[in-house]
Amino acid sequence: MFSVPALAAGDGVVLMQSxxxxxxxxxxxxxxxxxxxYCGSCHSLEYMRYSRMAKDLGLTEEQTMKYLNFTSAKFGETVVAAMPAGLGEDAVGGEDWFGKAPPDLSLIARARQNGPNYIYSYLLSFYPDPTRPSGWNNTVFPNASMPHVLWDRQGIQSLRAADEHGEDSHGHAGPTFDLVKPGTRSPEEYRQDARDITAFLQYVGEPAALDREKYGIWVILYLLLFTGVAYLLKLEYWKDVH
Ligand code: HEC
Incomplete structure (x- = not known):
């Protein structure tokens, strides 16, 4: 059992810190x-090129094309879904299957309020719901038409009923889940999986943020160095003044 610690979330959905x-x-x-x-079969990343991703993630072209690209896209091309929407009934990612086309996820970390926390919480909040066509529901995105594609890793967690105050019998605000069938990953390992996917989608949403962090260090070092030089200069100027 784990309960979801409350964060200030704008529209009433309780999010976890990613x-x-x-x-x-x-x-x-x-x-x-x-x-x-787990995701690339349905979702595209239409603003991200394999080549840019390889460079930023420190991967070779060969590693990228062998382990990350399951489509016929070339190294310099953008990331399309392996099974594009609208291919008809047999397309796993197709509109016909889930009633909704899987959205492009290039900007999802920026498009949603608290984007990274939203993605992370979403990946931790699936529970079985026989009334839904996919057999799954989600407390962060109610009635989402996406199935819990990571269930083999997380296992299956059931949702505890909440009372009218939105609290379960233990007084927790927000939904509480019970792991009814363990997955291949421990709960902590699965949270790390969700955190890693979140970090990746956050990077995809703003690749330049990596450069900013890199240059940020140098800017701070420069400022420190400059402060030191300015201080020495001050000592030099004032040394004869009494
Ligand atoms: C079988 C196809 C499929 C797979 C695989 C899949 N998704 Fe989805 N996903 C969907 C569909 C369809 C929707 C739209 C749900 C809706 O609008 O009801 C969706 C929606 C989402 C959203 C919400 C977007 C929003 O508008 O808020 C996120 C985030 C997301 N998926 C992330 C992922 C991640 C991360 C993975 C991999 C772990 C993944 N998806 C795997 C089909 C899929």
Whole structure:
């Protein structure tokens, strides 16, 4: 059982802190791998090129094309969904299957309020719901038509009924889940999976943020150095004044 700690969320949805860190390259690499294995069949990243991603994530062209690209796209091209929407009934990602076309996720981390926390919480908030066509529902995105594609990793968690104050019997605000069937990952490992995917989508939403963090260090070092020089200069100017 775990309960969801409340965060100030604008529209009443309780979000969790993602803890995602885009300057952690290993996390971005794991996130990319999970993304392309579990999400890339349905969702495109139409503003991201494989080549740019490879450079930013420290991957070779060969690694990228072998482990991350399951389409016929070339290295210099943008990331399309492996199974594009609208291919008809047999297309897993097709509109016919879920009633909704899977949206492009290039900008999702910026398009949603608290984007990274939203993605992270969404990936942790699926529960089985036999009334839904996909068999799944989600407390962060109620009635989402996306199935819980990571259920083999997380396992299956059921949603505890809340009372009329939105609290469960233990007085927790926000939804509480019980893990009824463990997945291949422990709860902590699964949270790391969700954090890695979140970091990856946050990076995709603003690749330049990586450069900013990199240059930020140099700007601060420069300012420190400059302060030191200015101080020495001051000592020099004032040394004969009494
Ligand atoms: C089988 C196809 C499919 C797969 C695989 C899939 N999704 Fe989705 N996803 C959808 C569909 C369809 C929607 C639209 C849901 C709706 O609007 O009801 C969606 C919606 C979303 C949204 C919400 C977008 C919004 O508007 O707020 C996010 C975030 C998301 N998916 C992330 C992921 C991630 C991360 C993965 C991989 C772990 C993934 N999806 C795998 C089909 C898929």
């Amino acid at each position: 803890g995602a860190n885009i300057s952690d390259q290993a996390s971005l690499q794991r996130g990319a791998q999970l993304y392309f294995n």
